[in-house]
Amino acid sequence: MEIVVLAKRVPDTAAEKRLDPEDKTLDREGVESILNPMDEYALEEALRIKESRGGGDTVTVLLMGPDSAVGAIRKALSMGADRAVHVRDASIHGSDAMATAYVLAQALRKVPADIILAGAESTDSRTSLVPAAVAEFLGLPSLTYAKKVEVGEGVVRVHRETEVGYEECEAALPAVVSVVKGINEPRYPSFKGIMAAKSKPVEALDLASIGADASRVGLAGSRTEVLSFQPRPPRQKGEVVKDEGDGGVKLADFLQQRKFI
Amino acid sequence: MAGVWVLVDHEAGNVRKVSVEMLTRARQLARELGQMVSAVFLGSGYERARERIARFGPDRVLISEDPVFEETVTVAQVDTLEALLKEEGPEVVMGSSVPFTKDVLSRLAARLGVGVLADVVDLNLEDGRLVGTISAFGGATTVRAALKSSPQLILVKPNSFVPEEAPSSPEERRVSATVSELGRRARVLGRVVQRAQERPAVEEAAVVVSGGRGLGGPEAFRMLEELADLLGGAVGASRAAVDAGWYPHTHQVGQTGKIVSPQLYMAIGISGAIQHRAGMQTSKTIVAVNKDPEAPIFSICDFGVVGDLFKVIPGLIEEIKRRKGA
Ligand SMILES: Cc1cc2nc3c(=O)[nH]c(=O)nc-3n(C[C@H](O)[C@H](O)[C@H](O)COP(=O)(O)OP(=O)(O)OC[C@H]3O[C@@H](n4cnc5c(N)ncnc54)[C@H](O)[C@@H]3O)c2cc1C
């Protein structure tokens, strides 16, 4: 079985993220970047599926992003992915969620996949739009927000997380499945894994090689447009009191004054 | 006929608050645009939803209670909306920016080859153009964005608008569901309720009371639940508390949890790491209780108490009860 994991490169979660004043896209210069933490869950799930089926499957990581995303690709390979496909092209810069999904879907026409796993969201854009849109572009079913995944003969069964529990669903393969945090405990790359990653194949594809229409990607091809942006003004530090046995009462005073009580 | 459409977010006819927030804003925008508002109700339970929808003033409700919406996943809604859009050509379609609805509008956008604005917290007309405000990077940046395609698909975050009633007697039109072969390829086998939902969802609540590692264990969360109930709020948690297994991770607030923006956020025994702040710093009012005066949470709170939460919170609960009784 061919298992593909959609993986994104994102700025380190501890980094202050900002937009580039010129083209209003995420400024990635000088920011540590990492593999999207949510995608580690997707990759871990892929590796577990492979292992539970005797290890004969192939796990491919598919990432769209600039050259500097190789760090994230290496991380995925050192965790245990067999190979990677890196879609990079100068025209991709500034793609919104729909344009990104379109590019990934085009790439998936070249990369065989019986099941496509993704994170439920990326920690930078956090739209959660990409997995379902990839499925739609490919004419495949999507089961998103899975907290349990089971692969059977030609089907995948998942538990989709809800506020009160879950929805048990089944889809015919091939299908797109996105997973939530907590579905598993992603492994750390072992020393052996890190060494092995160095010789694993990374295939680079550009827009032409996946037959993507350049007018549908990048800043110009995206159907959403950022008009302006503003850093949020820092919050003013308010009053901080020390509890002298009356902390609860003082807090109640504040809440009442603000009409919460 | 052009128009502004609102996809009603509901559970078997129990209409979520975000739906009436969207209906309120849709009505205001439609007035400026000189257009009509249609509420679109897909799924079972319209009788239950009927009165509440009408109270928020749509001109019309499009209804399909076909069981296919409960039996299959996402695509039947997309198929049905696509067919309705073709017939009627509305200008704007709004849905709630929450997990399952995001899938519907994401697929719809992909199918139509249009864009979608997600996580919108405000929506205005500027020179006839619809402009959405999006709070990005956990509220660190505010972005104004617009769509270059039509129909304009917009996902609105809960708590973005204040619901205002404007009772109407909308025309009710029953429509039929459309389901493609693709729509039948993903089925719902069952729904499992693991915990009764006694409180509002963390993302929708006007008040969120969150606990962190300072709570020391799951027991102290009972105390926060009591406080949340007194304030009509939800309970949240930091990642440290969730990772320790003290509270379900669906309640985690932060960069890898939910982003909340309630009227009141209370951080109890939470230090205020950047990843936590990314999920709550756009809250209107922030209150913190922490025994460490240097805790970073104090630098962003409107009111803070330096002290032992096991003394301050019981004191607060007692005081609220007393004042409510009085
Ligand atoms: C990739 C990544 C993603 C992350 N995502 C998230 C996320 O989504 N959400 C999130 O919350 N964190 C997230 N984190 C973790 C974050 O960095 C912090 O570790 C976490 O928020 C700390 O939780 P805490 O404040 O509960 O615990 P601590 O930092 O340990 O703080 C506990 C606080 O409780 C106070 N305290 C202790 N006892 C008492 C008492 N009796 N009375 C009063 N105060 C007391 C202490 O003074 C302290 O300030 C993420 C981290 C990483 C690396």
Ligand SMILES: Nc1ncnc2c1ncn2[C@@H]1O[C@H](COP(=O)(O)O)[C@@H](O)[C@H]1O
């Ligand atoms: N540039 C990308 N390359 C590969 N996968 C991506 C990319 N962007 C998003 N994804 C996938 O889509 C998921 C949801 O991302 P998002 O829709 O941005 O919140 C991520 O967890 C990834 O699995």
